Amino acid sequence: MLIAEGDLPGALSLLEQTLELAPDWPDLLMLLGETQAKLGQRDDAIESFRRYLSVSHDDRHGAILHLALLGAAPIPDEPLAPYIEALFDDFSDRFERSLLQLLDYRGPALIADAIDHETGGLGAVLDLGCGTGLSGEPLRRHCNWLEGVDLSSGMLEKARAKGIYDALHQADIVDFLAKPVRRYDRIVAGDVLNYMGALDSVMSGIAGALKPTGRAVITVEALEAHGGGGCDGMRLLPTLRFAHSAEYVRAAAAAAGLSTAAQRTEALRREAGQPLSCHVFTLLPGAIPAEPNLGPAIDPKARPSA
Numbered sequence: 001m002l003i004a005e006g007d008l009p010g011a012l013s014l015l016e017q018t019l020e021l022a023p024d025w026p027d028l029l030m031l032l033g034e035t036q037a038k039l040g041q042r043d044d045a046i047e048s049f050r051r052y053l054s055v056s057h058d059d060r061h062g063a064i065l066h067l068a069l070l071g072a073a074p075i076p077d078e079p080l081a082p083y084i085e086a087l088f089d090d091f092s093d094r095f096e097r098s099l100l101q102l103l104d105y106r107g108p109a110l111i112a113d114a115i116d117h118e119t120g121g122l123g124a125v126l127d128l129g130c131g132t133g134l135s136g137e138p139l140r141r142h143c144n145w146l147e148g149v150d151l152s153s154g155m156l157e158k159a160r161a162k163g164i165y166d167a168l169h170q171a172d173i174v175d176f177l178a179k180p181v182r183r184y185d186r187i188v189a190g191d192v193l194n195y196m197g198a199l200d201s202v203m204s205g206i207a208g209a210l211k212p213t214g215r216a217v218i219t220v221e222a223l224e225a226h227g228g229g230g231c232d233g234m235r236l237l238p239t240l241r242f243a244h245s246a247e248y249v250r251a252a253a254a255a256a257g258l259s260t261a262a263q264r265t266e267a268l269r270r271e272a273g274q275p276l277s278c279h280v281f282t283l284l285p286g287a288i289p290a291e292p293n294l295g296p297a298i299d300p301k302a303r304p305s306a
């Protein structure tokens with residue numbers, strides 16, 4: 001209550017008193033670290049997050065990401081599955097009302113606009129990070145197979161209740177793409193890749209799971225809207241999500257063998273009353289590497305002569 005009212009010093013004092021009674025209470029240590037970080041008490045926050053990690057079985061609160069944000073740990077190579085699962089399980093009951101009624105979420109419309117309907121149907125579609133099925137809904141009547149993957153059982157339950165998916169899987173998208181059950185005509189990823197730092201694994205997975213005639217439509221939060229630059233084209237934000245530059249996405253896609261057929265920058269939704277900017281990419285199998293040294297090495301001598 002004190003935190004919600006903005007009384008951070010009052011909250012800190014109460015948290016410290018409580019900690020004397022329950023020194024190993026993970027949730028308390030986490031809240032203490034977050035409050036210290038907000039008050040600019042970096043060293044104390046780092047200690048609290050580390051203490052939290054020493055007593056928590058999994059990192060359901062994303063302490064590693066907080067430590068990375070404070071420069072006290074490297075950015076994790078892989079998505080933090082227990083954190084994402086807990087975050088969205090908790091959010092699942094409020095998700096659609098929040099996103100649609102309060103935050104003007106446009107992800108599904110942006111994906112539906114970018115996806116190519118001209119070929120007379122979408123065929124088999126894979127919805128990465130499908131959540132409650134918002135992005136899948138407008139695609140359902142255009143495809144003959146709709147499959148969704150998500151880490152959160154709470155979100156998947158809502159998607160299942162809609163009855164629009166032919167198959168749903170509880171899995172990390174990179175793990176799922178490493179062993180796809182089929183190949184897809186379309187792969188979509190709406191507002192999900194911003195929970196990942198490096199995109200090379202997911203791009204390789206998408207390239208491997210697409211049919212040669214397929215295409216993928218993805219969104220990422222636009223790094224350029226956060227002042228651009230830094231951290232090789234991607235940055236961990238205070239929201240604990242990641243932003244990626246358009247150049248980074250193009251290069252990661254090209255390195256995985258995907259070329260950029262289209263790219264737009266749009267408002268994805270609102271955040272703290274302001275539009276949140278995203279890049280919408282349409283990717284096709286068959287990369288033309290942006291730089292000769294970004295793609296897989298091609299030996300010109302190995303090519304058949306004309």
Ligand SMILES: C[S@@+](CC[C@H](N)C(=O)[O-])C[C@H]1O[C@@H](n2cnc3c(N)ncnc32)[C@H](O)[C@@H]1O
Nearest residue numbers: 079088129130131134135150151152172173190
């Ligand atoms: C903001 S929601 C977007 C849901 C949906 N795509 C939409 O447009 O409404 C992000 C979803 O991605 C899922 N997610 C995040 N990272 C994931 C990962 N590495 N593997 C699988 N699902 C993930 C979350 O559980 C959550 O349901």
